Amino acid sequence: MYRLDPRYPPAPGTVLTVGWEAVAAQLPGEPAVVAVEGPPAVDWETLAARLTAACPVPVRTLDIHTRYAPPADVRRRTMSAPDADDPYYCKLAENPLTDLFDELPRDDGDLEGLLLVYGPGASLVLHDVLWYADLPKRYAESAVAAGEGSNLGLPGEHAELKRLFFVDWPMLDRHRDALARQLDGWVDVQDPERPVFVDGAGLRASYAQLARHPVRTRPFFNSTPWGGHWGQRALGFNPRARNTALGYELIAPEAGILIGDNPEAQAEVPFQLLCVLHPEEVLGREAHARFGTSFPLRFDYLDTVGGGNLSVHCHPKEPYMRERFGWHYTQHETYYMTLGSADTRVYLGLREDADIGLFRKEIEEAAHDGVPMDPADHVMTFPAEQGRLFMIPAGTPHASGAGNLVLEISATPYLYSLRFYDWLRPDADGNPRPLPYEHGLANLETRRRGDAVTRDLVQEPYVLRRGDGWYEELLGALDEMFYEVRRYTLAADAVAADDTAGRFHVLNVVEGDAVTVLTSAGERHTLAYAETLTVPAAVGGYRLEAGDGPAKVVKALVRDRRAAGVSAGHP
Numbered sequence: 001m002y003r004l005d006p007r008y009p010p011a012p013g014t015v016l017t018v019g020w021e022a023v024a025a026q027l028p029g030e031p032a033v034v035a036v037e038g039p040p041a042v043d044w045e046t047l048a049a050r051l052t053a054a055c056p057v058p059v060r061t062l063d064i065h066t067r068y069a070p071p072a073d074v075r076r077r078t079m080s081a082p083d084a085d086d087p088y089y090c091k092l093a094e095n096p097l098t099d100l101f102d103e104l105p106r107d108d109g110d111l112e113g114l115l116l117v118y119g120p121g122a123s124l125v126l127h128d129v130l131w132y133a134d135l136p137k138r139y140a141e142s143a144v145a146a147g148e149g150s151n152l153g154l155p156g157e158h159a160e161l162k163r164l165f166f167v168d169w170p171m172l173d174r175h176r177d178a179l180a181r182q183l184d185g186w187v188d189v190q191d192p193e194r195p196v197f198v199d200g201a202g203l204r205a206s207y208a209q210l211a212r213h214p215v216r217t218r219p220f221f222n223s224t225p226w227g228g229h230w231g232q233r234a235l236g237f238n239p240r241a242r243n244t245a246l247g248y249e250l251i252a253p254e255a256g257i258l259i260g261d262n263p264e265a266q267a268e269v270p271f272q273l274l275c276v277l278h279p280e281e282v283l284g285r286e287a288h289a290r291f292g293t294s295f296p297l298r299f300d301y302l303d304t305v306g307g308g309n310l311s312v313h314c315h316p317k318e319p320y321m322r323e324r325f326g327w328h329y330t331q332h333e334t335y336y337m338t339l340g341s342a343d344t345r346v347y348l349g350l351r352e353d354a355d356i357g358l359f360r361k362e363i364e365e366a367a368h369d370g371v372p373m374d375p376a377d378h379v380m381t382f383p384a385e386q387g388r389l390f391m392i393p394a395g396t397p398h399a400s401g402a403g404n405l406v407l408e409i410s411a412t413p414y415l416y417s418l419r420f421y422d423w424l425r426p427d428a429d430g431n432p433r434p435l436p437y438e439h440g441l442a443n444l445e446t447r448r449r450g451d452a453v454t455r456d457l458v459q460e461p462y463v464l465r466r467g468d469g470w471y472e473e474l475l476g477a478l479d480e481m482f483y484e485v486r487r488y489t490l491a492a493d494a495v496a497a498d499d500t501a502g503r504f505h506v507l508n509v510v511e512g513d514a515v516t517v518l519t520s521a522g523e524r525h526t527l528a529y530a531e532t533l534t535v536p537a538a539v540g541g542y543r544l545e546a547g548d549g550p551a552k553v554v555k556a557l558v559r560d561r562r563a564a565g566v567s568a569g570h571p
Contacts, residue, residue, distance in 0.1 A: 001529050002235045007258040007266055010208045014202025018265050022196040024054035026185060028129060031111045035127035036118040036318040037179065040174050041140035042133050042189055044119050050195075051116060058113030064122045065155045067105040074100055074153040077165050088436040089416070093167040094328035097121045097175045098500050100153040118174065120152055123179060130200075131185040132176065136268055137254045138220055139190070140164060153185045165415050166325075173253065177276045177293070180204075196267040198259065203269065204277060214525045214536045215273050217255035219532075221303075222246040225425050225433065228307030230339065230405050235530065242428070245303030247533040250506065252294070252412055271295070284502045284537030287558045290482075295328065297483055297506055297556055298414060299532045302406035305339060310399040311422035311433070312347055312375045317394045317443050321413070324439075331413040332481045333392040338510050338530070338552055339405035340384030347379045347399040348390055349457055352450030354378045362442060363420050367435045369553040375399070375421055380453055387510070387552075389475040389485055391457040396446030407508060409485050409556045418443060439569050441496035449561075463486070468496030477559065488553040490515070490546035497543050498555075505535040505557050507544075512551025518543045527553075 010016050017023065026033060036047065044063070052059040068074060075084070077099045097120065098104060105125050107115055117125045118133075144151030144159045151159045152168040183200040221231045221238060227245025231237045237244055247256060252271055260266025275295050279288040287296065302310065315321075315331035322328055335346060359378045366369040379397045382390070386402045392398050392410075397420065400406045418440030422433045431463030448456060456464075461473040469491035477484035487510070488496055498505070507527060509515055514528040520541035527533050535542060544553060 002238060002530050003216075004219060005258060005263060006218065008206075008210060008213075008215065009258055009261055010198070010202055010206035010259050014206055015195050015197070015199035016202065016260060016265060016267065018194055020050040022194060023187060023195050024051050026197055026199070027051070027055055027114060029057060031113060032128040033107070033111065033115045033117065033126065034129040034131065035122040036116065036131045036133050036187070037176070038120065038133035039135060039140060040120055040152055041135045042144060042156070043192060046192055047133055047189060047313075048116060048118050055114065059366050060113065060115050062105070062115060062117040062125070063214060064105055064117060064119035064125070066538045068100050068153050068155070069102045071154050071157055073102070073236075078153070078171070079163070082084070088138070088162065088434055089439065090162060090166045091324065092170045094326070095171055097124060097171060123175075129184050130179065130182055131187055132179065132183050133187040134187050134270075136256050137169065138222070152275055152563055169253070173272065177273065179274050180276050186267060186269060188269075190268065190411075196260075196265065198267050198269070207274050207277050210274055210343055210364060211281040211536055212256065212521075213429065213523055214519065214533050214535045214539060215257060215274070216527075216531060216533050217250050218258050218268060220248040222248065223428075225427055226304060226308040226310055228303040228305035228405075230303045230305040231301065243307060244303050245307065246302060247413055249299040249301065249508070250378040250534060251298045251300055267286070271426060281538035282536045283504055284500070284558075286561070287503060287537070290558075291329065292410060296412050296558060298408070298410050298412045299508055300408045300410075300414070300558070301338075302335075302400050302404070302408055304400055304402045304404050304406075307402055308425070309401050309423055311417065311419040312379060312397055312399045313417045313419040314397050314440050314443055314445070314471050315394045316416050316439070316546050317420060317445075320443055321394070321416070325416065327413050329413070329482070330394045331411050332394055333398075333408055333410035334476060334485055335390040335392065335398075335400060335499060336407040336409055336475075336485065336510065337384050337386050337388045337404060338407045340386050341403070342383045342385055343477075344384040344403040345381045345401035346384045346390055346404070347375055347381055347397070347401065348392065349380050349396055349453030350446065350449045351380050354449065356444070356446055362436050363441075365380050366421055366424065367437060370424055371426055373421055380450070382458060389459070391459065391476045391478055391481070393445070393478060393480050395443045396448070396457065397444065407510065407554065411483070426427070467494070467496055470496040472496065474553075481556050483556055486555045486557075487553065488544055490544060490551050490553070492546055493551050494546045495543050497541070499541045502537050503557050503560070504537045505555055506532065508532045508554045509537060510552050510554050512546070512549055514547060515551050515553055516545040516547065518545060
C-alpha cells in the first residue's frame with residue numbers, strides 16, 4: 001500500500017525530542033548566544049516567545065528582522081531592473097544573506113543568561129550555539145499564493161511567488177547548505193504546538209546512514225486549475241482538496257525525508273542536505289562532478305484523471321536556461337503513461353506543416369483577446385497508451401490531455417513551464433493564468449517536426465537484458481538529454497539483479513502491487529505501486545523481487561557519457 005509518510009529511524013544516539021519544554025531543555029544552561037536560523041515562513045514571534053517562556057534561565061531576544069536594510073535596497077540588491085520588469089521570471093539570485101543588511105548584525109549588550117537571536121540571517125551574529133528552525137517549502141508557497149507570508153528581507157510587505165521561487169529559495173538554500181556541518185540542532189515547526197528537535201550530530205549521523213540506503217521522500221500533492229482526482233481516489237491523499245494535480249514524489253529542492261520512530265516523534269529534513277553532506281555517496285562521482293550537489297532527476301505525477309488538459313508549453317533550451325534564468329542545466333522531461341488509453345492524448349512536437357507565424361498569431365489572439373485556438377493545428381497528438389514513454393527535450397511543445405496519469409521523469413528544474421496556450425482557463429481566483437509565451441517562442445524547437453518527432457520522441461522499447469522471469473528494456477534515450485529511462489518487467493516470484501555501478505538509480509512501481517528492493521548489505525525496502533525510491537550510488541548491488549504477482553518498475557539514471565551516440569533507434 002502506498003505510504004504517505006515513509007519514515008526512517010534516526011542514527012543511534014540521536015537526540016530527538018518533542019514539545020517546547022523539551023526543545024528548550026536543549027538550550028545551554030549558562031550564558032551564551034543562541035542563533036536560530038531559518039526561512040521567513042517560520043512563525044518567528046511564536047518560536048521566540050515559546051522558547052523564552054520554557055527556558056529555565058533568563059533570555060533576552062534579538063529579532064533579526066529589525067536589522068534589515070530598507071526594503072528598496074533589499075529589492076535593488078537581489079533583483080536586476082530588467083528582471084524586475086519581467087512579470088514571470090528572474091535569474092536565480094546569487095546573493096549571500098549579508099546583502100539583507102547595511103551592517104552585519106551584532107549585539108552589544110552584557111551577556112547575562114541567554115541571548116536568543118532569531119530569523120533569516122540570525123547565524124550572521126557571532127554565536128555560541130546554532131539551530132535551524134524549518135518549515136518545508138510547500139508551506140511558504142501556499143502562504144504566498146494565498147496572499148499571506150513574506151519574502152526574504154521584506155517583512156510586512158506584499159509577498160510574491162516570483163521572488164519566493166527565484167530569489168528567496170536560492171539564497172536560503174545556499175545559506176542553509178553552508179551551515180549544515182555546523183548546526184547544533186534542527187527544529188521542525190510544522191506543528192506549532194509540538195516542535196520536534198534533532199541534535200546536529202544526530203542529524204548528520206542520520207544523513208550518513210541514509211546516504212548508503214535506498215530512501216523514499218515524503219510525497220505531497222498540490223492543486224491546479226487542470227487537476228484530476230486520481231491521487232485522492234487511489235491513494236487517499238487529502239480528499240478535501242480541490243484536486244491532486246501535481247504529485248511531488250521526488251523534487252529534490254522541495255523534498256523532505258522523515259526521520260523518527262513513529263508519527264508522534266518525527267522530523268522532516270531536506271533531501272537536499274543528503275546531497276550536500278554526502279554528494280559522492282548519493283550521486284556518484286561522475287554525477288557529482290557534472291551537477292555538483294544538485295540532485296539532477298525528479299519524479300512527479302501529473303494527474304488529469306477527471307481533470308482537464310495541461311497547458312501547451314515548452315521548457316527553456318540550455319543556453320537560455322543558463323544565461324537568462326541561471327540554471328547550469330535545463331528542464332528536459334519525459335512522460336511515462338502510468339494510466340492512459342488509446343482514447344486520451346498527448347500533445348508533442350510540431351507538425352510537419354506548422355506555420356510558426358500563424359502559431360504566434362493565434363497564441364497572441366488567445367492571450368490578449370480571448371480567441372480560442374486548437375493546438376492540434378500546430379502540435380502533433382499521440383494516443384496516451386498506458387506504458388508508453390514520450391521524450392520531451394527542452395524547446396519541444398507538449399501537454400498531457402485530460403484523463404491521464406503521467407509519471408514525469410525529468411531533469412530537476414521544474415518552475416519553467418513556458419506556456420503558449422492554456423485553453424482560456426482562469427486560475428483558482430478567476431484570473432487569467434500566466435502565459436509567458438514570449439519566453440516560450442524564444443525557445444521553441446522548430447527543426448524537429450512530423451516524422452522526426454515520432455522517430456526521436458516516441459521510441460519503441462529495446463530489450464537490454466533478460467533473466468529467469470524478467471527483462472529490462474530501454475524505453476528512451478537521446479543524445480541531447482543527460483539521462484535515460486528503462487523498465488523492468490517481472491513475473492511473479494522473479495528476482496532481477498542490478499548494480500548502481502557508481503550512478504544513483506530512481507525507481508517507481510508502475511504496475512503490480514509492490515516489489516522488494518534487497519541490497520547487497522542485506523537491507524530490505526518494500527516499494528508499493530506508484531511509490532518512488534532513490535537508490536544512492538553507494539548502495540552498489542541490489543535485487544528487485546516481485547513477490548506473489550507480476551510487476552513493472554521504471555528506472556531512471558544519468559547516462560554514462562561514453563554511451564552518448566546510442567540513442568534514438570537503439571543499437
